[in-house]
Amino acid sequence: MEKIGRSRWDGNEFWFNFDHHAGLKRFEDISTLGSTETTVALRTIKYQLENELNFEISDDLFCEIFRKVCNFSPVPAHGGYASLEFIQPLQRILETHGVPGKRVGAIHKTFRVRVNNPRCYMNILLHIPHSSSSFPSESNNSFNDLDDDERLLIDYYTDELYVPQQETEHINSVVFPYCRLYCDVERLVNDPLEKDGLGICYSRFHGNTKPSVWPIRSFNTMKEAFNIYVDYHSLVSKELFAMGENTLLIDCHSFSSKPNLLNSNPPNIDICIGYNDDETCPDNVVIGNIVHHFESLGYKVGMNVPFSNSKTFSVPTKYHSVMIEVNKRIYMNEQTLEKNDGFEQLKHDIQLLYNQLLK
Secondary structure, X not given: OOOOXXXXXXXXXXXXXXXXXXOOOOOHHHHHHOOHHHHHXXXXXXXXXXXXXXXXXXXXXXXXXXXXXXXOOOEEOOOOOOOHHHHHHHHHHHHHOOOOHHHHHHHHHHOOEEOOOXXXXXXXXXXXXXXXXXXXXXXXXXXXXXXXXXXXXXXXXXXXXXXXXXXXXXXXXXXXXXXXXXXXXXXXXXXXXXXXXXXXXXXXXXXXXXXXXXXXXXXXXXXXXXXXXXXXXXXXXXXXHHHOOOEEEEEEEEEOOOOOOOOOOOOOOOEEEEOOOOOOOOOHHHHHHXXXXXXXXXXXXXXXXXXXXXXXXXXXXXXXXXXXXXXXXXXXXXXXXXXXOOHHHHHHHHHHHHHHHOO
């Protein structure tokens, strides 16, 4: 069995390891939490946590943590993780004792125990606004009418990457059925991008002549696009309201690795996490754990880079919203528009995150 270190606590003379064959000195203040095996696991956890934080935690502080946040029994489960509801109060306690908040995202991997407590989020709503390349049947346009710049704006396959094949009672999705060039439901009313022709209704100079005489090309009228926009927002708002409080809206996107109309200089990152500076922003523990989830799998993560914020909808209930954008180069060929060998792995890695957010 692999030895991971020698305990630094008075009275404990034993080595211990991940398999819980450890010194049997108990934390008397928390001995009611479980068996001797559980106490051994807690000693191991304390050692791992100190090494993760680079911060020595006294027995008194460790007991304080469990008295305040563990009015449920931790059960040793090798390879399992504590829920976010457990981690949040733990982090707040640690911060009062000088642990930097920037370490928040790494804490959950230290805890190899499962706890019986409510989920962090009861429900997840997956919002997928840009996956479609289709136009309504009554439209005079189709995907074939898009130029190369416009095709780079479509979030190909995101409805497959993010949405489980079988949705559960706690995970639902709303997918906008039309191409964003026809109506962009992510935009704001009076969006700053309107001046560039990239608002709710896209309109662009188009042609091969001088800019001064280029015609303006649009795939929809502003009135019709706005009607679709309002109807869609009403649909999503009703879904959010029906799911109730303690819901996390995940705004699901991809971004091009090539210079495009929305980003002339794409950064060298794999995944972008975006959030708002208001009451819809998840706790920093949640943000940190999302970032850590992807970083631990080898992805390079940007926070609010290259895109920032996350979509929100007007509902009379509290909820949180976070945006996840993945670089298209990871899962597809942007020239042929075909999936590459990374598609299934990325899909698995994205959907693996939901279990952590719902526990």
